[in-house]
Amino acid sequence: MRIGLNVTIFLFSLILGYFLGIYYWQTIGQIICKNSQQKADFYDQFLYKSKSCSSSTSTKFLTIGVISSYERLYTHLSAILKTWAKINDSSVEIIFFIEENPQLPVLYDINDYYTKLFLTVNEHNSCVYVVRLRHVINQYPPQLKGFYLIKYLYLFYGHRTSWILRLDDNAYVNLPKLIKWLKSLDKRKLLYIGQGGTGRQNENIHFKNGQYFCMGGSGVILSQMTLNKLGPKLDSCLRTVLTNHEDVEIGRCIIEHVHIRCTNAFDSNTYFYHHYGPNYSFGHDFTPDKVQKSFIIHPIKNVSTFYHIEVYKQRCKREQNKKRLNSLIKQKKNTIKSFKSKSFYRPFTTFIQRVNFDLSKDIQLQNFDVRWKSYVESIVEKYVNDLKYRWNRKTNWTLINGKYIFGYYRSLPTNNVELIIEIILNTTFQYSTHPRLAIVRKRIYVSKAVFDDRLEYREIMKTDQINNDKLNLIVVSSNKDDALRRFIKNFQQEILNSTSSHQILTLTCIYFHLSETTTSILPDDNNSPLKLINELANQYPTIVQKPIIYNVRFNRGYGRQLGASHFSPNDLLLFVDVDLMFTYDALISIRRFMLHQIKYKPNELAKCTVYFPVVYSHFSHNSNNSQCSFSNMCSKHNITSKHGAFSIYGFGMVATQRKDLDSIGGWETDNVDWGGEDVNLFGRFTKAGCTVYRIAEPGLRHCYHRKMCHGITNKKRQRMCREAESNLYGSHSDMYSHIVNSQLLEIS
Numbered sequence: 001m002r003i004g005l006n007v008t009i010f011l012f013s014l015i016l017g018y019f020l021g022i023y024y025w026q027t028i029g030q031i032i033c034k035n036s037q038q039k040a041d042f043y044d045q046f047l048y049k050s051k052s053c054s055s056s057t058s059t060k061f062l063t064i065g066v067i068s069s070y071e072r073l074y075t076h077l078s079a080i081l082k083t084w085a086k087i088n089d090s091s092v093e094i095i096f097f098i099e100e101n102p103q104l105p106v107l108y109d110i111n112d113y114y115t116k117l118f119l120t121v122n123e124h125n126s127c128v129y130v131v132r133l134r135h136v137i138n139q140y141p142p143q144l145k146g147f148y149l150i151k152y153l154y155l156f157y158g159h160r161t162s163w164i165l166r167l168d169d170n171a172y173v174n175l176p177k178l179i180k181w182l183k184s185l186d187k188r189k190l191l192y193i194g195q196g197g198t199g200r201q202n203e204n205i206h207f208k209n210g211q212y213f214c215m216g217g218s219g220v221i222l223s224q225m226t227l228n229k230l231g232p233k234l235d236s237c238l239r240t241v242l243t244n245h246e247d248v249e250i251g252r253c254i255i256e257h258v259h260i261r262c263t264n265a266f267d268s269n270t271y272f273y274h275h276y277g278p279n280y281s282f283g284h285d286f287t288p289d290k291v292q293k294s295f296i297i298h299p300i301k302n303v304s305t306f307y308h309i310e311v312y313k314q315r316c317k318r319e320q321n322k323k324r325l326n327s328l329i330k331q332k333k334n335t336i337k338s339f340k341s342k343s344f345y346r347p348f349t350t351f352i353q354r355v356n357f358d359l360s361k362d363i364q365l366q367n368f369d370v371r372w373k374s375y376v377e378s379i380v381e382k383y384v385n386d387l388k389y390r391w392n393r394k395t396n397w398t399l400i401n402g403k404y405i406f407g408y409y410r411s412l413p414t415n416n417v418e419l420i421i422e423i424i425l426n427t428t429f430q431y432s433t434h435p436r437l438a439i440v441r442k443r444i445y446v447s448k449a450v451f452d453d454r455l456e457y458r459e460i461m462k463t464d465q466i467n468n469d470k471l472n473l474i475v476v477s478s479n480k481d482d483a484l485r486r487f488i489k490n491f492q493q494e495i496l497n498s499t500s501s502h503q504i505l506t507l508t509c510i511y512f513h514l515s516e517t518t519t520s521i522l523p524d525d526n527n528s529p530l531k532l533i534n535e536l537a538n539q540y541p542t543i544v545q546k547p548i549i550y551n552v553r554f555n556r557g558y559g560r561q562l563g564a565s566h567f568s569p570n571d572l573l574l575f576v577d578v579d580l581m582f583t584y585d586a587l588i589s590i591r592r593f594m595l596h597q598i599k600y601k602p603n604e605l606a607k608c609t610v611y612f613p614v615v616y617s618h619f620s621h622n623s624n625n626s627q628c629s630f631s632n633m634c635s636k637h638n639i640t641s642k643h644g645a646f647s648i649y650g651f652g653m654v655a656t657q658r659k660d661l662d663s664i665g666g667w668e669t670d671n672v673d674w675g676g677e678d679v680n681l682f683g684r685f686t687k688a689g690c691t692v693y694r695i696a697e698p699g700l701r702h703c704y705h706r707k708m709c710h711g712i713t714n715k716k717r718q719r720m721c722r723e724a725e726s727n728l729y730g731s732h733s734d735m736y737s738h739i740v741n742s743q744l745l746e747i748s
Contacts, residue, residue, distance in 0.1 A: 049129035050121035061091035068169040070102035083310040146246030154231030162187040171298035193221040195272040213251020214262035218274040219296040233257040367692030396430040419446040471591035476559035478512040485529040512554040557667040557677035569659035586699025608660035651678040
């Protein structure tokens, strides 16, 4: 019996030892082996990583976990690596978390793309690598990814990082500013930092009063103490989630198990900025002030915005370095008067990514887009304040306020960047004892030299390098048959006689037969310009379209809209006035310029591209001594201030694609009075966020003609018509000579 008992004890001990041994090697032994090999093998298991990922034992100050996917990583990773993630700091590590396999068919070699992309990361930059999460698919909200991200950082970084940041891939991080701020905090405290929210009651998200979760899009920061206390509870929290919102459930887990809430400081919305629309590009609602103050900006809808904000930051940094350098020079050479800039305004810092020079931009005036808004407003504010001070001291004028109307800028490769800003001033004038209200219009010129920037030069494409996209001219006429006949003969001479232009230019004429002033010549009359158009259409059917005649009252906007309806969305249209004289070179230049802009899209923020040429308008021939006939009075004179002027306020000529015209609602068609439809179109293009180009084009000349102002019923437009006519009656010198010679004034 004793022998049997001993055998039983022996067998029990053997079995117990066997299981204890297995447990030892599966736990303690594995940990020892893992720790001994971790330095060499940890980063080797990741397929996509940068060259700087080498030591897995070094401590980190900040570890950033970015939630992404295969598809979004393909479009966002390059922009992130070249912008905010491009930081030379080994204490920062950036990890992208994606699903195990792509859900959609991949038409590109994704492995080769990521491998080459990570090879471009400088070995001195922060470590960046990609983690593929097993058994996780790409879905929104990314609940599993969010929980696994926190758990991964807890397991592998809980003992060696001071802070973690959970982030979306469509957010921009100002890392230097964020790191500086985090260094002022204590990682040993329980901290849960971000933009606080309570959720919506109708989605069972709502938290109790005083309890906040950190919204995930704009970034969530956990201290090391919070991470280590939260980590063991993640599995149980994931099993008991109430919603599918990852940031809400992680916040609920932290509140229940760590017993802290998300920060609800007044400036947390500024530091962790989340924008709620409708515009998501910089300059609209993302202003320079928000960029300067925030740590994180979310969401960024357009990948190009990463580059715009990065360039803006670099320029701000250069301005700061320049100020520091000037300050040091002043301190070192305190006996020498330091150079002080005469510039009246703040540093020239905009959201423009680069300055592109091409052959068409030497005299180009471009309309301000939304990225210039804050800079232009600061100029106007400074100018108005200075003007108030000077007027109050020396004149009887009192300036109430000033308002920016519109403006242009141009980039000159040999000179600088120039701005032209139009403003309206509301003023009062002390006349006798009664002040009078007055509106004064001012124009401001601002010039800023280009320096310390790498300029990119791109020559505009040659004609033979462009495909056969045509420039389609549309002209609308009614009772101006002499002008239409001159226009057709000009087209025949400049275009039809040049065989090289036959494949790239077309002409469409919209003709209103009825008129309230005169009766136009019938189309079958031998003297009718329509007969000439028909003959040219038969001779050149691919270039000249047969005239389209409408028996309705003349309406220029309606006619232009009808003309545009005959073309497809991608066709390039040029709306011209019947009183226009043009050259072959001018039309080819317009076509080349527009196709260049459409193809390369220098301004990636713009929704469309439109071109309003600045036309040279001839003065009335009655104001000078030389009497010119109708046919040659606007084609032979040189471009001088005596014979005419470039009409910067004229918007009658416009080049655009049909789809861009349709996107803003087309031409104004209910305008039966004189003018206004072109200004209306210009305003809507500008408001829509399109890039508006203005270039002084010497090859486009507007012939003078008397304006029919007496029949206009709208008093405001009648006044505008008379002012426009008076401005083109003659030059200042002609007007002076006329007044003196006519003895209209007595000169003592």
